[in-house]
Amino acid sequence: MKRTPIVLAATAAGLATVLGFHTQQMSGSILSGLGKAGTGTTPTGSPSGTSGANTTTTAGSSSTGSSTSSSTPSTTTTTAASGTRTALGADVQYRYGELELQVTVTAGRITNVQPAIDTAFDPRSSQVNSYAEPLLQSQTLQAQSANINGVSGATFTSQAYVQSLQAALDKLGIK
Amino acid sequence: MADTATTPRGEGRAGSSSPPRAEFPADPVLRHVHAVMGTMVSFDVRIGEGEPQRAHVGLARACARLDRADAVFSTWKPNSPMSLLRANAIRLGEAPPELAAVLELCAIARDLSGGWFDPWNLPGGLDPTGLVKGWAADRALDELRAAGVRAAMVSAGGDLASFGGPEPGSPWRIGVRDPWAADRIACVLESPGAVATSGCYERGNHVFDPRSGRAEARCQSATVTGPELWLADALATGLLVAGEAGLALVEAVAGYEACVISGSGSIAMTGSFPVAP
Numbered sequence: 001m002k003r004t005p006i007v008l009a010a011t012a013a014g015l016a017t018v019l020g021f022h023t024q025q026m027s028g029s030i031l032s033g034l035g036k037a038g039t040g041t042t043p044t045g046s047p048s049g050t051s052g053a054n055t056t057t058t059a060g061s062s063s064t065g066s067s068t069s070s071s072t073p074s075t076t077t078t079t080a081a082s083g084t085r086t087a088l089g090a091d092v093q094y095r096y097g098e099l100e101l102q103v104t105v106t107a108g109r110i111t112n113v114q115p116a117i118d119t120a121f122d123p124r125s126s127q128v129n130s131y132a133e134p135l136l137q138s139q140t141l142q143a144q145s146a147n148i149n150g151v152s153g154a155t156f157t158s159q160a161y162v163q164s165l166q167a168a169l170d171k172l173g174i175k
Numbered sequence: 176m177a178d179t180a181t182t183p184r185g186e187g188r189a190g191s192s193s194p195p196r197a198e199f200p201a202d203p204v205l206r207h208v209h210a211v212m213g214t215m216v217s218f219d220v221r222i223g224e225g226e227p228q229r230a231h232v233g234l235a236r237a238c239a240r241l242d243r244a245d246a247v248f249s250t251w252k253p254n255s256p257m258s259l260l261r262a263n264a265i266r267l268g269e270a271p272p273e274l275a276a277v278l279e280l281c282a283i284a285r286d287l288s289g290g291w292f293d294p295w296n297l298p299g300g301l302d303p304t305g306l307v308k309g310w311a312a313d314r315a316l317d318e319l320r321a322a323g324v325r326a327a328m329v330s331a332g333g334d335l336a337s338f339g340g341p342e343p344g345s346p347w348r349i350g351v352r353d354p355w356a357a358d359r360i361a362c363v364l365e366s367p368g369a370v371a372t373s374g375c376y377e378r379g380n381h382v383f384d385p386r387s388g389r390a391e392a393r394c395q396s397a398t399v400t401g402p403e404l405w406l407a408d409a410l411a412t413g414l415l416v417a418g419e420a421g422l423a424l425v426e427a428v429a430g431y432e433a434c435v436i437s438g439s440g441s442i443a444m445t446g447s448f449p450v451a452p
Contacts, residue, residue: 148363149219149341152398153333153352154374155308161215163357165350166330170208170217
């Protein structure tokens with residue numbers, strides 16, 4: 001931290017659910033939408049995709065089927081200019097707690113992403129978050145280097161959103 | 176809510192005399208994430224010279240449009256008009272008017288896709304899901320346009336509708352997700368207004384081939400760009416089934432371009448697919 005970086009904090013809530021979303025019984029309120037996903041009743045513990053990010057879903061064995069989320073979307077106004085980007089996004093409270101992230105911006109570039117406060121409130125969450133942190137860091141740096149504003153991909157579920165690159169963009173407000 | 180801790184760290188920042196707030200009038204950004212339709216819809220709104228209050232009202236209306244679309248079209252809610260229509264519990268004339276309007280669009284998309292997208296020919300019966308999310312995002316964007324903001328982008332769970340750009344004169348840059356890794360991008364494109372991607376990697380193989388009658392996709396991922404998301408969404412749904420052979424069909428639709436990522440990871444695209452420089 002020699003270059004006097006600006007540090008932003010962003011809450012990446014519920015990252016832990018990346019381990020659960022393939023296996024849990026999804027509640028009606030979450031999957032009440034238009035998606036035709038058959039995953040709502042998928043009883044298997046194996047991820048349906050071949051995504052490298054998903055392959056660790058077996059590690060946490062955290063498919064409790066109870067990761068009901070209450071979503072309180074919120075808005076933040078910030079400025080596009082300068083390095084003073086504001087933490088963003090939905091305040092999504094998941095079963096497994098929240099993760100506070102510190103985003104280090106040096107000379108207008110994101111140079112590091114690291115957990116600031118781990119508010120996970122059960123022991124399993126700590127395990128889970130330790131997996132999720134490097135993933136989000138990788139996502140953030142990737143988005144930064146590609147200089148993208150959004151990500152197009154197959155429709156993700158509400159739960160899978162937390163591990164999406166779009167979520168990283170939303171939460172960090174990368175230009 | 177994530178608090179914005181703009182914590183100064185280090186000597187230079189601590190001595191800063193001009194707080195960042197002073198720069199706020201430049202081009203304020205409004206961001207929002209809305210949980211609806213079983214996914215998350217992200218908004219990136221550049222207010223520009225417009226009235227911030229109007230932008231907030233536009234955003235609220237945009238979310239209301241999405242909620243309404245969910246209430247009308249959800250096939251998961253047993254009492255939605257769409258579900259009732261599927262169950263023959265109501266007639267089309269008794270349903271909210273947007274239902275007939277969307278089915279008209281479905282018919283157009285079915286014809287333009289050469290039948291690869293066919294909401295009437297699915298195992299569970301009539302299901303316009305492959306078009307509705309895009310259509311709803313289009314309508315949400317209408318509200319933001321009407322609010323007089325300089326630019327806006329709506330990402331409906333991976334399908335994006337937008338106008339303007341992050342800076343005046345520069346287009347929205349959209350990454351197409353690598354089908355094999357959630358944290359990787361396969362390519363970057365400049366949005367002409369709508370970008371839709373279909374793939375099996377997020378929610379399992381939910382793809383149905385209306386021609387063969389089997390659950391079958393002929394590529395890993397299909398992306399369609401064009402002026403409007405309802406059609407891009409529907410064409411991407413069909414293209415995932417059709418695979419590379421479907422590119423010619425999309426190319427024949429004026430203003431629409433496409434790319435498909437094959438099982439081996441190779442990318443094939445139409446002649447004018449808007450790859451970012």
